[in-house]
Amino acid sequence: MSPESAEELARERALYDEAAEQFGGAIDRLVRSYERDPERQRDLRQEIHLALWRSLARFDGRCSLRTWTFRVAHNVGATFILRQRRARTSTLFSLEEVDDIPEPHPAEDTLDRGLLVQRLYSLIEQLTPGDRELVLLYLEGFDAAAIAEVTGRSASNVATKIHRIKRLIARRARAAESAR
Amino acid sequence: MTEQNDLDEVIAAWRDQPAEPRAFSALEIRRAVRRIETEARSAIAALVIAVVFNVGMWVVLAALADNRLMRVGAVLTALGYGWNAALAIHRRRQLSAACMAVSELPSIEYYQILRDIDRRLRLAGGGWPAYIGLIVPPLIVFAGAAVAEPASWATIAAVAVVYAGLHMVLISWGRRNAIATYDEMERFRKSRGLL
Numbered sequence: 001m002s003p004e005s006a007e008e009l010a011r012e013r014a015l016y017d018e019a020a021e022q023f024g025g026a027i028d029r030l031v032r033s034y035e036r037d038p039e040r041q042r043d044l045r046q047e048i049h050l051a052l053w054r055s056l057a058r059f060d061g062r063c064s065l066r067t068w069t070f071r072v073a074h075n076v077g078a079t080f081i082l083r084q085r086r087a088r089t090s091t092l093f094s095l096e097e098v099d100d101i102p103e104p105h106p107a108e109d110t111l112d113r114g115l116l117v118q119r120l121y122s123l124i125e126q127l128t129p130g131d132r133e134l135v136l137l138y139l140e141g142f143d144a145a146a147i148a149e150v151t152g153r154s155a156s157n158v159a160t161k162i163h164r165i166k167r168l169i170a171r172r173a174r175a176a177e178s179a180r
Numbered sequence: 181m182t183e184q185n186d187l188d189e190v191i192a193a194w195r196d197q198p199a200e201p202r203a204f205s206a207l208e209i210r211r212a213v214r215r216i217e218t219e220a221r222s223a224i225a226a227l228v229i230a231v232v233f234n235v236g237m238w239v240v241l242a243a244l245a246d247n248r249l250m251r252v253g254a255v256l257t258a259l260g261y262g263w264n265a266a267l268a269i270h271r272r273r274q275l276s277a278a279c280m281a282v283s284e285l286p287s288i289e290y291y292q293i294l295r296d297i298d299r300r301l302r303l304a305g306g307g308w309p310a311y312i313g314l315i316v317p318p319l320i321v322f323a324g325a326a327v328a329e330p331a332s333w334a335t336i337a338a339v340a341v342v343y344a345g346l347h348m349v350l351i352s353w354g355r356r357n358a359i360a361t362y363d364e365m366e367r368f369r370k371s372r373g374l375l
Contacts (some may be wrong), residue, residue, distance in 0.1 A: 025197075034340050050212055051283050053209040053210070054213060055283050071284050071287065078287065078374065082372070087331050091371070092373060113193045117193050139191060141191070153288060166187055167183075169187060171184040172190075173187070
């Protein structure tokens with residue numbers, strides 16, 4: 001192995017370790033939002049980490065490692081959904097439509113915070129990949145500008161969507177609160 | 181409770197989910213990448229062996245042929261098979277590399293590029309290279325056979341017509357099927373809000 005490629009490999013390895021360390025938890029939450037089946041969750045998780053590893057050879061620092069990692073993770077997640085087109089025929093909704101869908105009845109023995117998170121997952125998995133990405137990025141603490149950078153949408157479009165997401169999530173949280 | 185409080189509670193609950201142990205070490209990922217690359221190389225090697233066998237068969241026919249027309253036809257057929265297979269492998273590799281090279285793009289651009297890649301991949305198969313490479317050269321072989329065996333020309337012509345017709349049907353069926361799958365994917369992308 002030439003010194004340059006060894007250096008390159010060490011750089012990729014360091015970047016990957018940093019990304020996995022910092023955003024591994026967020027990737028796990030993303031995986032659970034894209035796929036409910038534990039077996040397929042493992043596959044998707046592996047695919048995301050593989051794509052991330054392979055992509056890091058091209059990482060040139062023009063965007064942050066966080067933006068890069070989330071772009072790769074969401075793109076792999078969306079491709080995963082497309083590949084399962086024959087297996088899954090459920091209808092997905094936009095943020096605007098999903099507000100009209102009745103919520104599933106909560107299980108009585110669910111803990112408070114657990115119930116909240118469970119409701120979030122049910123909400124997210126009803127969304128189209130584009131809106132799903134927005135909600136997940138919002139929940140991971142991205143502001144409008146950072147979401148626009150990850151998704152490629154205009155800042156004004158993201159701001160409008162975030163407004164809807166906030167309203168929707170707050171309403172769902174209140175519903176969970178009243179169900180306690 | 182205000183809306184902001186509700187949101188804060190949701191976000192806190194979301195981020196406080198129990199963490200799973202780290203998914204993969206860098207070493208495991210490198211191993212997995214190597215395994216996938218080896219599998220891809222094995223698949224290509226299997227395809228190359230099948231093509232070499234087919235091409236070899238035509239080369240043997242060219243060596244044993246009764247006349248020059250058959251020899252030329254057999255050599256052209258071997259080249260046609262080789263050319264089409266090489267083209268198919270090259271396109272696949274090029275497109276899968278392109279697909280991998282865009283994984284870090286903003287999602288909207290990524291969906292668009294993926295759609296274009298899918299379209300190119302599906303439309304690439306079964307075009308004029310397939311018609312010219314897989315149908316015309318064997319017809320030259322049949323013509324050579326008819327010259328070598330003038331008494332059986334009618335039978336040879338019938339076999340040639342069946343051969344050409346069958347290949348034309350198969351090639352255009354494959355192409356139509358690929359386009360129909362692309363159209364289905366387009367409808368599916370629309371239903372998933374990706375278009």
